[in-house]
Amino acid sequence: MDYSRKISERLWNLSDKGELESHRETTFIDDIVQKSHIEKELLANLDGIKTVFDGGAGCGRFSILLAKQGCKVTHFDISQSMIDKAKELAEEAGVLDKITFVKGALEDLTAYHAKAFDLVISFDAPISYTYPNHERVISELVRIAKKRIMISVSSRLGYLPYLSNPLQKNQFILDKDCSDSWVQWCISNKANMVNSFAFNKVQVEKLLSDGLMGGAEEIAEYERGGTPWCITYTFMPNELEALLVKNGVKNVKLAGPGAYARTIPNELLVKIMNDSKQRMDFLDFCHEYDSNPYVCGMGKDNLFAKGEI
Numbered sequence: 669m670d671y672s673r674k675i676s677e678r679l680w681n682l683s684d685k686g687e688l689e690s691h692r693e694t695t696f697i698d699d700i701v702q703k704s705h706i707e708k709e710l711l712a713n714l715d716g717i718k719t720v721f722d723g724g725a726g727c728g729r730f731s732i733l734l735a736k737q738g739c740k741v742t743h744f745d746i747s748q749s750m751i752d753k754a755k756e757l758a759e760e761a762g763v764l765d766k767i768t769f770v771k772g773a774l775e776d777l778t779a780y781h782a783k784a785f786d787l788v789i790s791f792d793a794p795i796s797y798t799y800p801n802h803e804r805v806i807s808e809l810v811r812i813a814k815k816r817i818m819i820s821v822s823s824r825l826g827y828l829p830y831l832s833n834p835l836q837k838n839q840f841i842l843d844k845d846c847s848d849s850w851v852q853w854c855i856s857n858k859a860n861m862v863n864s865f866a867f868n869k870v871q872v873e874k875l876l877s878d879g880l881m882g883g884a885e886e887i888a889e890y891e892r893g894g895t896p897w898c899i900t901y902t903f904m905p906n907e908l909e910a911l912l913v914k915n916g917v918k919n920v921k922l923a924g925p926g927a928y929a930r931t932i933p934n935e936l937l938v939k940i941m942n943d944s945k946q947r948m949d950f951l952d953f954c955h956e957y958d959s960n961p962y963v964c965g966m967g968k969d970n971l972f973a974k975g976e977i
């Protein structure tokens with residue numbers, strides 16, 4: 669079995685993962701911007717959509733949204749912990765009967781026939797975690813889609829700035845006093861991250877050329893029984909577009925959720941988020957700006973793509 673899948677299985681099945689992930693939009697502003705972008709895209713593209721496959725659906729951020737819109741959704745994920753949280757949230761939202769929960773890996777979609785779902789979605793990087801099978805996974809997702817596909821994958825140009833800015837997540841902390849362990853880790857490690865930082869040209873050029881985040885170190889940590897972050901394949905915009913086109917997807921449009929927000933310092937982002945009118949206007953404008961094809965590579969973490977079958 670491939671290491672990416674083994675590492676994902678262990679990491680995403682940690683018992684508190686579902687609970688933590690379900691709170692991301694109350695802890696980090698970049699997550700708010702990204703999920704808002706996707707939500708706007710989904711709600712604007714539901715014409716003729718009755719059935720949906722959500723691959724790597726997590727704790728149900730989008731499967732539940734679509735079930736609430738009346739779609740029949742297959743919520744597919746490698747993690748029982750995420751599925752359990754999604755079931756709890758779907759029940760609270762009153763849409764449990766609209767969703768079929770399936771525990772499985774994107775690397776094997778043979779259970780589904782061609783054009784089985786009107787819409788196929790996979791958001792916030794599950795495809796990137798299937799390295800080295802990411803290209804085959806994309807072609808399988810296209811195969812089971814009848815009308816439309818919408819995905820977001822890790823963005824290579826978007827990730828490269830992380831290597832020169834280990835403080836990047838700090839910019840997006842919404843509430844410095846919240847109890848979320850990741851938020852508190854970012855705050856307490858800030859000085860340490862600055863002190864231990866040195867620009868490493870070899871490292872940035874390696875990521876630019878091979879697109880890979882993680883590898884031998886993660887495999888060794890996994891073998892020692894640890895839970896490293898998933899080995900992640902980051903895509904270039906032209907590469908993602910070409911892959912979709914090669915698989916027969918038409919009218920492909922790319923976007924870079926978070927490109928606008930990453931230019932704004934934390935104090936101002938927090939101010940905007942804490943004012944409901946400014947927040948709504950800001951998220952609308954982010955969607956507009958981040959949909960411009962010239963900024964798609966600079967999306968914060970993800971590269972978004974949609975197309976017709």
Ligand SMILES: C[S@@+](CC[C@H](N)C(=O)[O-])C[C@H]1O[C@@H](n2cnc3c(N)ncnc32)[C@H](O)[C@@H]1O
Pocket residue numbers: 673676680723724725726727728729730744745746747750772773774775790791792793794797798
């Ligand atoms: C960052 S979360 C995104 C969740 C959701 N799509 C969203 O946008 O809110 C990534 C999800 O992908 C799932 N995942 C990772 N690798 C996978 C694989 N190989 N097959 C299926 N799901 C996978 C994880 O369990 C996790 O729920």
